[in-house]
Amino acid sequence: MPGLRAAALAAIFAALVGVSFGRWGHARADLGGALDRAARIADGAILYRDVQSPYGPLPDYVVAGAFRLFGIHLAIASTIGLALVLLESFLLWRIVRRFCTPAQSSVGLVAFWVLFAFTPGLFGWVLPNTFASTGGATLATLALALAVTARERPCPARFVAASIAAGAAGLCKPDYGFAAALTVLAAALLAPVERRGRLVIAGLLPGLLVALATLALFLCLVSFDVLVFDNLYRVRSLGRTLAALRAGVPSWRDLIATNAPRYLVEMPLRAAGVALGLTLAERGGARRLAGLVVAAVLVALPLLPGYRAPLDFTFLASSLGFAWSPATWLVVAAVALPAARRGEAAAAALVLAGLWSAALAVRWDLRLVWPAYYGVLAPFLLISVVGRVAALLVSRHTALAAACVVAVPVVLQGVAYAQHFTRYYRFVLAYPRGTMKTQAVDGQPMATVIDYVRAHTTATDWVAVYPEERLINFFSERRHPTRDSGVGPGWLATPADEESCIAELEARRPRVIVLSNRRWPEFGAQALGSYNPLLRAWIEREYVPVLTTMPALVRYTVFVPRDVSAAVPPP
Numbered sequence: 001m002p003g004l005r006a007a008a009l010a011a012i013f014a015a016l017v018g019v020s021f022g023r024w025g026h027a028r029a030d031l032g033g034a035l036d037r038a039a040r041i042a043d044g045a046i047l048y049r050d051v052q053s054p055y056g057p058l059p060d061y062v063v064a065g066a067f068r069l070f071g072i073h074l075a076i077a078s079t080i081g082l083a084l085v086l087l088e089s090f091l092l093w094r095i096v097r098r099f100c101t102p103a104q105s106s107v108g109l110v111a112f113w114v115l116f117a118f119t120p121g122l123f124g125w126v127l128p129n130t131f132a133s134t135g136g137a138t139l140a141t142l143a144l145a146l147a148v149t150a151r152e153r154p155c156p157a158r159f160v161a162a163s164i165a166a167g168a169a170g171l172c173k174p175d176y177g178f179a180a181a182l183t184v185l186a187a188a189l190l191a192p193v194e195r196r197g198r199l200v201i202a203g204l205l206p207g208l209l210v211a212l213a214t215l216a217l218f219l220c221l222v223s224f225d226v227l228v229f230d231n232l233y234r235v236r237s238l239g240r241t242l243a244a245l246r247a248g249v250p251s252w253r254d255l256i257a258t259n260a261p262r263y264l265v266e267m268p269l270r271a272a273g274v275a276l277g278l279t280l281a282e283r284g285g286a287r288r289l290a291g292l293v294v295a296a297v298l299v300a301l302p303l304l305p306g307y308r309a310p311l312d313f314t315f316l317a318s319s320l321g322f323a324w325s326p327a328t329w330l331v332v333a334a335v336a337l338p339a340a341r342r343g344e345a346a347a348a349a350l351v352l353a354g355l356w357s358a359a360l361a362v363r364w365d366l367r368l369v370w371p372a373y374y375g376v377l378a379p380f381l382l383i384s385v386v387g388r389v390a391a392l393l394v395s396r397h398t399a400l401a402a403a404c405v406v407a408v409p410v411v412l413q414g415v416a417y418a419q420h421f422t423r424y425y426r427f428v429l430a431y432p433r434g435t436m437k438t439q440a441v442d443g444q445p446m447a448t449v450i451d452y453v454r455a456h457t458t459a460t461d462w463v464a465v466y467p468e469e470r471l472i473n474f475f476s477e478r479r480h481p482t483r484d485s486g487v488g489p490g491w492l493a494t495p496a497d498e499e500s501c502i503a504e505l506e507a508r509r510p511r512v513i514v515l516s517n518r519r520w521p522e523f524g525a526q527a528l529g530s531y532n533p534l535l536r537a538w539i540e541r542e543y544v545p546v547l548t549t550m551p552a553l554v555r556y557t558v559f560v561p562r563d564v565s566a567a568v569p570p571p
Helices: 002-020 031-042 058-070 074-096 102-117 131-152 156-170 174-189 193-221 224-231 235-247 252-281 286-299 325-341 345-359 378-390 398-424 440-456 471-476 495-508 533-542
Strands: 425-431 434-439 463-466 512-516 543-548 556-561
Touching: 002 102, 002 398, 031 058, 031 074, 031 471, 058 074, 058 131, 074 102, 074 131, 074 345, 074 434, 102 378, 102 398, 131 156, 131 174, 131 193, 131 345, 156 174, 156 193, 174 193, 174 345, 193 224, 252 286, 252 378, 252 398, 286 398, 325 345, 325 378, 378 398, 398 425, 425 440, 425 471, 434 440, 440 471, 440 512, 440 543, 440 556, 463 471, 495 533, 512 533, 533 543
Parallel strands: 463 512
Antiparallel strands: 425 434, 512 556, 543 556
């Protein structure tokens, strides 16, 4: 049975990779900035000094190191992304097997792949909008897995390993490091009293030293003001950014009204009915067929036309679907805490997983945003909750029934994503640095610009792209002239920031400047001129447009310097 289960999971994973292959990421969003930033580091740039980043250094240097070893190519980044998915899957299995059955763990793992790892658009794992999120999530999950093991078999060496993993997670994004370190501390506090002091030190000090040593290294290369105020989370604009993100967090009223009937009533009732059908089938004879029919009908209800899907999830993976999970995890952890103190392994794992999940959502008041990165344990929680509520009504087979009930909407979502990939992601961007399939509305105008840049510039020319479509730089193999890796609202937060950017442009006089009509409704901003008017005015004063792509939905305008515009042939 374990071999059959492993083979089935491997086949599902291969199918998901096959249907989404080459369609990972979003051509116009942060994906290009992450790739271009790593490519610039691979060519010798120093992160934070020569190219800005709001995140920790570890992911960019890992990708840049792979680029230096194997060449700057999209396939290298994709391989790293797939490796992260596989490592995260292994770690999740190691954690949840303590409190989920094999069937529940399998369905939860497939849900992680379908709903998080291989979703279309901005939030997938293979080429996400930033490598910091997937790297941070994986290392934080590693710290959780090590903490769970260390709590079961306490020794300083295991806590040291968990602490280093937490420190590394913080070098991707600080919120992952915080959640991981808090979980390691909790694991030490659950250890026998006589060993807690040493284990707390072993669980906190090594990771802290790793983080401080890395910070000291960069302070030798980059001034403190540049490191903090121009880079790490852009302190000048952090408040505005957090306010915009928090505005999208659903209210508790909406969460309860949307999810409680679904996850505490509808799905548990169906799971209880399925469990009754399985119990009836065990009695043999005519009741076997009747029981199997009852179970199959209740499992398959979401397949009926007009039946409201039990999972509320969108292509952006940011709906109400799992926003409730951090608070629920905290409740589960509180309920399991007495048993964890008695040393029960499953209860201790639940406590640590719950604390870890809740800590990742503290910044949003325990309401999950971006589940693809911060909610990797949410599918397992859903299956567990459905099974436990069903167990209040039926005594047998509720775990298997819950897995079956949750599996159907996950499969439906997977089929919907597969259809979306194959129907819409058909335009091919193919260049020496890699091939990517994207939607025609995104890819066609971008290809026009890349082809123009490659035809009218050389590898030594500077090409500026605003606000953030740096996939143009990556595929055209042209250097961006300024330190920023994108200039969305608040990134150049003050007039002084804009003037500094303009000074960099004046010093290098890019051969081509590309502007898109990208808008930012989440920040209440329109195109570039609405939030960086000085930069836009300088471009219009010093450059003239020579090409505008169509249609207007996604539009790029290519500018060249006024003093050379007469010599530029028409596109």
